Amino acid sequence: MLKRIVWMVILLALAAGAWWWTQRPQPVTVRVHTVEHGTVEATASNTRAGTVMACRRAKLSPSVSGQIIRLPFREGAQVKQDDVLLELWNHDIQTERALTEQELKSTQAQSNATCTQAVQAERDAARLNRLKSSGLASAESIDQAQSQALVARAQCAASQAQIDLVRAKFATLDARLERTIVRAPFDGVIVELNGEIAEITSPSPPGIPTPPAVDLVEYGCIYIDAPIDEVDAAAVRVGMPARVSLDAFRDALFAGTVRRIGAYVEDKEKQARFVTVEIDLADDPRKASLLPGYSADAEIILAARTDVTRIPSEALMEDGGVLIFNPVSGKIEQRSIKKGLANWRWIEVLEGVSVGDKLVLNFDDANVKAGVLAQDSKAAP
Numbered sequence: 001m002l003k004r005i006v007w008m009v010i011l012l013a014l015a016a017g018a019w020w021w022t023q024r025p026q027p028v029t030v031r032v033h034t035v036e037h038g039t040v041e042a043t044a045s046n047t048r049a050g051t052v053m054a055c056r057r058a059k060l061s062p063s064v065s066g067q068i069i070r071l072p073f074r075e076g077a078q079v080k081q082d083d084v085l086l087e088l089w090n091h092d093i094q095t096e097r098a099l100t101e102q103e104l105k106s107t108q109a110q111s112n113a114t115c116t117q118a119v120q121a122e123r124d125a126a127r128l129n130r131l132k133s134s135g136l137a138s139a140e141s142i143d144q145a146q147s148q149a150l151v152a153r154a155q156c157a158a159s160q161a162q163i164d165l166v167r168a169k170f171a172t173l174d175a176r177l178e179r180t181i182v183r184a185p186f187d188g189v190i191v192e193l194n195g196e197i198a199e200i201t202s203p204s205p206p207g208i209p210t211p212p213a214v215d216l217v218e219y220g221c222i223y224i225d226a227p228i229d230e231v232d233a234a235a236v237r238v239g240m241p242a243r244v245s246l247d248a249f250r251d252a253l254f255a256g257t258v259r260r261i262g263a264y265v266e267d268k269e270k271q272a273r274f275v276t277v278e279i280d281l282a283d284d285p286r287k288a289s290l291l292p293g294y295s296a297d298a299e300i301i302l303a304a305r306t307d308v309t310r311i312p313s314e315a316l317m318e319d320g321g322v323l324i325f326n327p328v329s330g331k332i333e334q335r336s337i338k339k340g341l342a343n344w345r346w347i348e349v350l351e352g353v354s355v356g357d358k359l360v361l362n363f364d365d366a367n368v369k370a371g372v373l374a375q376d377s378k379a380a381p
Contacts (some may be wrong), residue, residue: 027373028365031333032325032358033312038340040348041304044232045297048271050157052246052294055221056186059212062088063179065202068195075193078219079184085214088180088194097173104166111159164340191292213284217292224256224279226298229267233275235302237261242279242300255282256302303341310346311337315359322353323360325374332360334370 066088073079192203192215195201204210224244228236236258244254262276279298315322316337324333337352353359358376362368 001222006217024169026202027330027375028332029377030325030365030368030374031247031361031377033315033361035309035311035349035355035357035359037307037355038310038346039304039306040308040346041343042302044228044236044300045230046226046277046304047274048227050224050244050296050298051251052218052290052292052296053187053223053225053278055223056188056293057292058185058188058216060085060185060214060216061203061210061212062086062182062201063174064201065200066090068178068197068199068201069240071193071197076188077190079188079216081186082175083124083182083184084181085216086182086201086209088201089265090177092178093173093177093180097170097177099172100166100169102159104163104171107159107162107166111156111163113151114159115156118149118156119264121149123150159185166377182214184216186216186218188218191215191217194218207356220288222281222287222290224281224296224298226277226279226296226300227266227274228277228300230273230275233261233265236275236300240302242351244279244281244296244298246294246296248288248294249289252286254284254286255368256280256298257282281360300315305341305348307357308340309353311349311353311359312361313342313345313347314345315361315363317363322362323354323357323359323370325366325376327376328357330373330375332368332370332372343378 068085068086069089070082070087079085157214169232171309189363192211194215195213201213202210224242238258240258242256242258244256246252246254258277261276261278265273265275267273277298279300281290294351309324309381317323321334321336322338325331325337326333333353338350340350342348342350360368368374
């Protein structure tokens with residue numbers, strides 16, 4: 001009888017334990033991040049896609065209309081400053097220049113003859129003037145000789161002025177000739193040609209943009225053009241460090257420095273207002289592979305602090321607090337924090353958490369709240 005009572009007590013105890021086990025609160029699974037020391041930066045990022053820009057880019061066309069007769073270089077060619085990139089038909093100007101050269105030779109010959117006659121006339125006048133004291137030359141003949149010498153000298157001067165006039169024609173013709181030639185204003189690479197030999201090209205009429213005959217970009221010199229929201233742009237200063245990433249090089253980061261800040265706020269239709277910021281990239285062998293036109297994202301470092309207590313930005317709740325998982329009690333606690341520097345990834349914490357605390361990251365999940373039992377997802381079975 002006693003044994004039966006003992007077994008009944010044991011069975012009742014087991015049943016009560018099983019009931020309690022099934023009815024006890026089940027812990028929620030949480031993803032946690034352990035608070036640590038690290039670097040936190042305040043940054044400003046571009047609101048629209050930035051662009052890799054060439055330091056200099058020239059879209060060139062001749063200043064007159066004409067037929068293309070020479071294209072010394074093709075697309076992709078590297079050229080030097082003052083290299084001829086395009087030449088229009090200009091044989092008429094060259095022929096006129098050759099004619100002017102002959103005219104110059106003729107004018108110089110006439111000037112030599114006139115000036116020689118002037119020298120002779122001056123000698124004759126000087127000779128008669130010496131005979132005046134001996135009475136062998138009349139005053140009238142002397143005056144006449146001196147007048148002839150002055151006239152001859154004036155004619156000599158006029159002939160020399162005529163030479164200068166003909167030479168001035170060369171400058172005019174050379175200017176006309178230069179208008180038919182397109183030269184490289186700097187060392188660069190031809191990225192586009194619009195036209196072929198024997199085709200007619202002309203400059204753009206006012207108000208009607210047309211493709212340039214030659215599109216030239218400076219080789220090996222680039223910068224980043226990044227539009228920064230007007231709210232963040234006020235804190236940006238020339239000389240601030242920056243990091244640049246590109247879609248074409250997903251795993252690469254390029255260091256840079258702010259070199260210029262736009263002088264006004266741009267207001268594009270249906271877009272946020274922004275200020276254009278230019279960033280110079282640091283010396284990096286990888287720069288040679290960056291082509292103008294690549295899209296780029298820039299992150300300008302406004303301030304930075306090292307070796308501070310930091311938490312991920314995703315751990316901060318809307319009310320400004322955080323949830324902490326206490327592995328000793330197995331429960332979730334809520335705490336208020338005092339923030340320092342912050343960016344899209346990290347937040348500096350001045351008060352409220354300590355290194356080693358376990359932050360709850362999935363606080364938006366159902367049943368994840370302060371006071372409930374929890375278990376770390378890494379330790380969950």
